[in-house]
Amino acid sequence: MRIHMAVSSILHVLLLLSLSFQCCSSSSPSLNSGFSLSVEKPEDVILSPNGVFSAGFYAVGENAYVFSVWFTRKPTVVWTANRDQPVNGKRSSLRLHKTGNLVLSDAGQFNVWSTDTTSSLPWLTQLNLTDKGNLVLYELHPQQSEILWQSFDFPTDTLLPGQQLTRYTKLVSDRSLTNHSSGFYQLSFNDDNILSLLYDGLDVSSKYWPVQWLVSWDAGRTTYNSSRIAVLDSIGTFNSTDNYGFTTSDYGVVMQRILKLDSDGNIRVYSRRKNDPWYVSWQAISNPCIVHGLCGANSTCVYDPIEGRKCSCLPGYRVKNHSDWSYGCEPTFKLSCDKNETAFFKLPGVELYGYDFIYKKNISYSDCENECLQDCECRAFQYSLNNDGLFQCYTKRVLLNGRRSPDFRGTTYLRLPEAKRNNVSFFADEEFAQDDGHVCSVKLDRSYAERHVSSFLKFFLWFSVAIGVFEVLFISITWFSLIRTKQKSDGNQQGYNFLSPFGFRRYTYSELKQATKGFTEEIGRGAGGIVYKGVLPDQRIAAIKKLHNDNIGAKRDEAEFLAEVSIIGKLNHMNLIEMWGYCAEGKYRLLVYEYLEKGSLAENLKSNTLDWTRRYNIALGTARVLAYLHEECLEWILHCDIKPQNILLDSNYQPKVADFGLSKLLNRSDQNTQNFSMVRGTRGYMAPEWVFNLPITSKVDVYSFGIVVLEMITGRSPTMMGGQSDEGEEAHNERLVTWVREKRKTTTSEEEGSPSSSCWVEQIIDAAIGSEFEVEKKKMETLASVALKCVEEDKDVRPSMSQVVEMLQSHEDA
Template sequence: MIDDMAISSILHVLLLSLCFRYSSSSSSTLSSGFSLSVEKPEDVLISPNGTFTAGFHVIGENAYVLAIWFTRLPQSSPNSNVVWIASRDQPVNGKRSSLSLLRAGNLILSDAGQKNVWSSNTNSSWPTRLALNDNGNLVLYELHSEETNILWQSFDFPTDTLLPGQQLKNDTQLVAARSDTNVSSGFYKLFFDDSNVLRLLYHRLDVSSVYWPAPWMLSFEAGRSTENSSRLAVLDSLGSFISTDNFKFTTSDYEISTQRRLKIDPDGSLRVYSLQKNNQWYVSWQAIADACHVHGICGVNSMCKYDPSHGRKCSCLPGYRIKNHSDWSYGCEPKFEFSCGQNFLKLPGVEFYGNDYVYKLNISFKNCKNLCLHDCECRLFQYTFGEDMGQFRCYIKRILINGHNSPSFRGTTYLRLPQTNEGSFLEEEESARDDGDVCFVKFEGASQNVSSFVKFLLWFSVAVGVLEVLCISLIWCSLIRPKKSSDSNPQVYNFLSPFRFRKFTYSELKQATKGFKEEIGRGAGGIVYKGVLSDQRVAAIKKLNGDNTGGGKQEEGEFMAEVSIIGRLNHMNLIEMWGYCAEGKQRLLVYEYMEKGSLAENLRSNTLDWTKRYNIALGTARVLAYLHEECLEWILHCDIKPHNILLDSNYEPKVADFGLSKLKNRNDQNTQSFSMIRGTRGYMAPEWVFNLPITSKVDVYSYGIVILEMITGRSPMMMGNQSDEGEEAQHVRLVTWVREKKKNNNKTTSEEVSSWVKQIIDPALISEFEVEKQKIETLANVALRCVKEDKDERPTMSQVVEMLQSQEDDYAAELIMAA
C-alpha cells in the first residue's frame, strides 16, 4: 500500500512538473530548472501584450539561433522582424539544442545537448525567473522576498537593433548583419568613440574607417559635442532620439503611437523603422541619404553610383571582375597580372576616398604621375585642385576602396592598367544594382589585328577632324570675342556651357548688380536683385541669407552638386537657372529675369483677367506634376505660394525657388527626413504641423491655397469683416471661409452652384463671371479637393492637370462648334 502511494505521489509530481513546464513555455516567463527545446515550436516566451516572442528562430537549413522577434508580422525577409540574437555567429543544431535556466541562476544555450555556445554568466542562491517584457526586453531576475534584482537583460547586449527605451551605452554597440538573409556579424557598427561621439564605422580585417559623421569634418562642425563622457543614446516611444554628444532627431511620424525600432542595416545605413496600420514597416528616418557615402559598400576595386530614383549601383573598375555575384562586399579582382606598367585610364568624376599611401601638396601633374609610376604597388592616383588652399593635390593609392561617382569631386582619377601589345584592349565592366543581378557592359577598345591600310584611314580621319575643329574654333572666337572694357585691365570670361549653366565669381555678380543696389524681391531664403550679366542678359540674382549658405568644403561641394541638378532640369513652366556662385560663405543663384514679376504682385494690382489666371493655374500644375512624377522623385517644392510663381512677358507662369530647402543646413540630418517645417504660414499642409510623413501632397495642398487666393483675391489668413462674421474683424482661414460658403448652398442645380462660386470670387472681376463661369467653377472645385485635411484624399498634380486640361479641351470644342 505504501509503495502504491509513493508511486502515485511520484506520478502526481511528474504530472505537475510537465504541466508547469508546458505552461511556462507558452507564457511570458521561464522558471529555474526548466528549458526551451529547439524541437518544439510551441516552446516560446510571449510578452504579456503579445507584441514580442522569444525562442528559437530558424536562419538556415538545420540552423537556429535564440532570438526575440515581433510576433505575427509580415516578413520582407526571413529575419526582418528579429530584434535581438543571443549568439549570432554560432547557430545551433535543429536537434536536441535547448535554452536552460539552471537552478544556480545561469542561463545556458546548448548545441545538440553537447556543448554550451552561449551563457548569461550569472549565478544566484535565490530562485530565478526569465521573463519577456512588453517592451521586448528579455530579463533574468532573482525572486527576493522584498525586492527583485536583475541579473541579466537583453537590453544590455544589443545586436543590430535598439528598441524604444533601450539605451546604447559606452560599452555596447550595434553591429549590422552580414546580409538580409545572413544574421552573422557584418562590417558596420554604431558606437561611441574615445572622443564621446556617436559614429558609424566600416571595419574589416584589412581596412577600417569612420564614415558618419562625415570623416573630413571636425566634431563641432558636425554639431557634435565631445564634453559629455557619459555616452548614452536612446530612442523614445514617440520617435525622438537623443544622444549625449548633442546629436538629436525626430522621426517623420513623431508623436504618432506605433511600434518603432532603430536599426543598422547590412548596407551600413542607420534607419528608424515605424509600423504602419497595415502592419508593414517603413523608414521614418535615416542617417545617410546617399548610399554611396557608406564606406566599403561595393567592396575593393569597384565604383558606386547612386541615383535617388533607382538606388545604388555597384560596378567593377575596367580590367576587373566581380568576385562573388551574390555579394558585392567581396568587391572585384583583377583579370591581369600586376606589373609596373605605364598605362593609365582616365576616370573623370570618380573619387576614391581615404586609404592614401602618399599625399602631396603643391605638386605638378607630371610629378604626381611619376610618383605612381615609380611605385609598382601604386594602383591609382588622383589629382585635384583645392580651392580652399589654392594648391594642387596628389593622392597615391595602393588599396582601391570607397570609389564612387561624385558630381562634386573636383579632380580626376587615373587607373593604372597593364601594357598590352597594341596599347589598347577590350575590357568588360561588371555592374549590378542593389538587387545583386549582374549584367555586362562592353568597354570600347581597338582590335589587336588592324591592317596598315585601316591604320592609315584612321590617322587621315583624325587629321581631317583636327583641321575642322581648328577652323570652327577660329570662326567661333571671332564671333563671340568680348569687347574690351573702358579700363586697361583685360576681362576674363567664363563662357557658358551648352546648357547655358555656369559658375560665376562673386565679383562678377557684384558688378552685374552694381553692388547689389536694385532689389526686386526678398523672402526668408534671401534677397533678389536685378542684374545685367557680361553677355547683356538681364538676370534675377538671389543672394542667400547667411543661415542658408554654409561655409565648409563639404557644404560647398553638395551645394554645387544639387544646384547642377536644378540647372539641368528643363520645363517651360520652370524658371531657368543660369548659374550660381559659391565663394567662401557667399551663396548666390542666377535666374532668368521675369518682366511681369510675381503672381503675388499681379494679384495685388488686379492685372490678371480670368483667362490669365486659369492659364497660370494650369501651367503651375504642369510643372509640379513634372517635378513630382517625371523628374527625380525626391524633388518637392515645399514652398508653393504666389511669391514663388513668376510671370514672363506673356504672363506664362514659371515656378521659382523649388527644392531650395534641400540646399540648406546639409549637416542637419533632420533636413533629409523633412522633420523640420518648410514653407510659409498659411500655405503649409497639416502634415508639417502634426509631424506626419511628408510627401508630394504637401505641394498639392499649397497649390490649392494659391488657387483659392487667385479666385477670391484674398490672402490665406484673411481679415474677416462684419458682413462675413457678424462681429468685429478677426483672422479667418481662407479655406474655412470658402467651405462655409459652399456648405450654405444646399441646392444642387447648376444655377445654385454658380451662386456660391460667385459669392467667393474677386469683386474686381465679377463682370467676367458669366463668360468664364465654367472655368471658375472648375478651379474652385479643384482647389477644394487639393486642400483636404487628409493627404490621401487630395489628388496628385498629374490628376489636377487632367481636370484642368479637360475643361480647356471642352472650352476649345465649344468655340469650334460656335464657329
C-alpha cells in the same frame, strides 16, 4: 520578528511550489528554473504580457536556428543570442539551470551561449519578456526581484524605444540581407565620446560617419561627455550625450519603432502602426555610396535616387565573389615596374577615398604622374582641385571606397599595362549587383565529437537496432502483402489517409484517375503538364496536374521526385497556390493543388471582370510572391513562366501563382548555376536572355512580370501585338513594350508643361474599363512606370522583385 521570518519562509515555499507546477511551453509568460524551451516545439515561446513581443527559436537557414526576440505580428527580429553560431534543428534547447545560468545548447552536445549568471536562490530564478521587448532574468525575492541579466544590455543590430546605447555596448549590422551573422558595420561611441559609424572590414577599418573631414564641433558634436548614452523614445526623438539628436518624420505619435543598423552600413528608424508594414521614418546617410566597403576593393559605387545604388569593377578588374560585393574585384593583369610598359586610364569623376600613400599640394599633373610611376606598388593616383584653387595629388597603393559623383572636382588615373589599356573602357566590363543579389542562405554542416561508449553498451545498442530493423521489415512485408491482395477502389483502402512526411497527402494513381473521371475535364496546360479538375474522396474540388512523362516521370526515380516535391511543399505564401498532395506511382507523377473558382488572370482579362483596384492588387500580390521565391526561400527558385495563365484568382480576386516549383523539378541540378539546358517560358513573356543565350537569373521573372502588368493595363496580349509573326521570340513582347514607350514619349512631348502627368497612361489603358481610370490614375501611372522598368532589355538595369514591391507598396502607404 519570529512571525515575520515565518511569513517570509512560507512565502518562499509557496513561490517555489507555484514555480514548480508552472508549465514552460505553449506560449508561456516566463521560463522557470529547471525548465527549457525546445527548438523542435514551435509552441515553446515566451510572450510579453501585452503580446507585442515573442522570444524563442527563429529559423535563419536550413537546419539553422537562433534564439531571438521578435515582434509577434509580422515577425521582425530585434535581438539575437547566438547570431554567429546558429544551432541545429534537432535536440537544441534553451535551459534555465537551477544554478541561475541560462544556457543555449546545440543538439544537446555543445553549449554555444550562456548568460554566465549564478543565483543565491537557485530555484527562484525566472526568465521574463517585458512589454518593451526586454528579455530579463530575475532572481525572485519576497519583497523585490533582482535583475541578474537582461538583453537590453547586449544589443545586436537594433535598439528599441527606451533601450540605451552606452559606452559598453554597440550595434553590429547583419552580414547581408540573408546572412544574419555579425557584419562589418558598427555603431558605438569612439574614444572621443562621439557617436560614430565604423566599417570594420576583411582587411581594413575606417570611420565614415560623421564625415571624416569635420572636427566634432563642425559636425555639431561635443567631446565633453563622459556618460556616453544614446536613446530613442516612443514618439520619435533620439538624443545622445555628444549633443547629437534628431526627430523622425512622424514625430509626436506613439507607435512601434526600432532604430536599426542595416547591413548596408546605414542607420535607419523604422516605424509602423500596429500590424502595418514598416517604413523608414529617418536615416543617417542619404547617399549610400558614402558608406565604406560596400562594393569592396578595386570597385566604384554610384547612386541614383531612382535606380538606387550599383557597384561596378574598375577597368581591368573582375568580380571576386559573385554572391557578395564586399569581397570587391580582382585584377585580370599583372603590373610591371617598367615605366615603358605602364599607362594610365582616365576615370573622370571617380574618387577613391582614403588610404593615400603620398599627398602633395600645388603640384602639376606630370609631377603627380611621376610620383606614381616611381613607386612600383602604386595602383592609381588622384588629381583634383581643392577649395583654394590649387591642384593636389594623392597616390594609391590600395584602391578602396571608390565612388562616382558629379560633385567630385577631380579625376582618378588608373595604372594599367600598356597593352591592357587599349582593350578596356570604363563601362565595358561593368558587373552590377544589387544588395539582394544571389547571396547564399545559411546552411550548417556540423560534425559532432563522438562520446565514449562502453563495449557492453555498444552491444546492447546494436542488439536493439537489429531487433528494431527486424520488426520494421516484418511489418513492412506484411503491410505490402495486404495492399497487394486487397487492391480496392475505395480511396481510404488505397492509402488516401496516408500522411506524407512533408505534411500533405500521397494519393494513388487510381484515386486521381477516379477523381478526374479518367482525366476528362481539362482546365489548363503548360510546358510541365496538363491540369484537370477533379473531386477528391473528401469532396474537395482540386486542380490535378499530370506531369509529362518525357521530362519528369520517366527520368526520375521516386526518391528524387519526393525530395523535389518536399521543396515545393515547404513553400508557404498567401499568394502561392496551395499543394494538397502528390502521386508517385510507376511512371506517373502528379501534383494535387487547391482549385480556385475565379480561374486565371487571362480568363478574367478577357471577360473584363477586373477593375483598376483589383488589377493593382493583383500586380502587388504577384510581386510579393516572386520576391519571396527569389529572396526568402532557402532554395534558389525561379519561376521561369510568369504569364496570366499561371496567375490564378481566389474568391476575393487575390492572386495565387501556380507552377511555381516546376523549374525546380525540371532542373534541380542547376539550382546553383546560371545555366539552363533548355529554354523555358511562354512566347511573348520571355526575357531576352533566353533568346540570346545569356546567363539566366531572377531577372527573367522580373521581365515576365513587367509584360504581364503591361497586359493588365493595356488589355493587349504581347503575343497578339501586330498579328502573328515568325520574327522571333523577342519581337512579340517588344511590340507591346515599344508601343507603350512610344505612347509615353509622344504624349509627354505633346503635354509638356501641362499640369497633368497621367495623360500618357490614359493613352494606353484598357478601353473596356477606361471610364473608371480617373479614380485610380495615380495608381495606374505608378504601375505602368514600374512595369517599364521591369522590361528593360539589360537585365542589370531591371529592379529586383523586392524593389518592385517596395515601389508599389510605397504608393499604397502614401
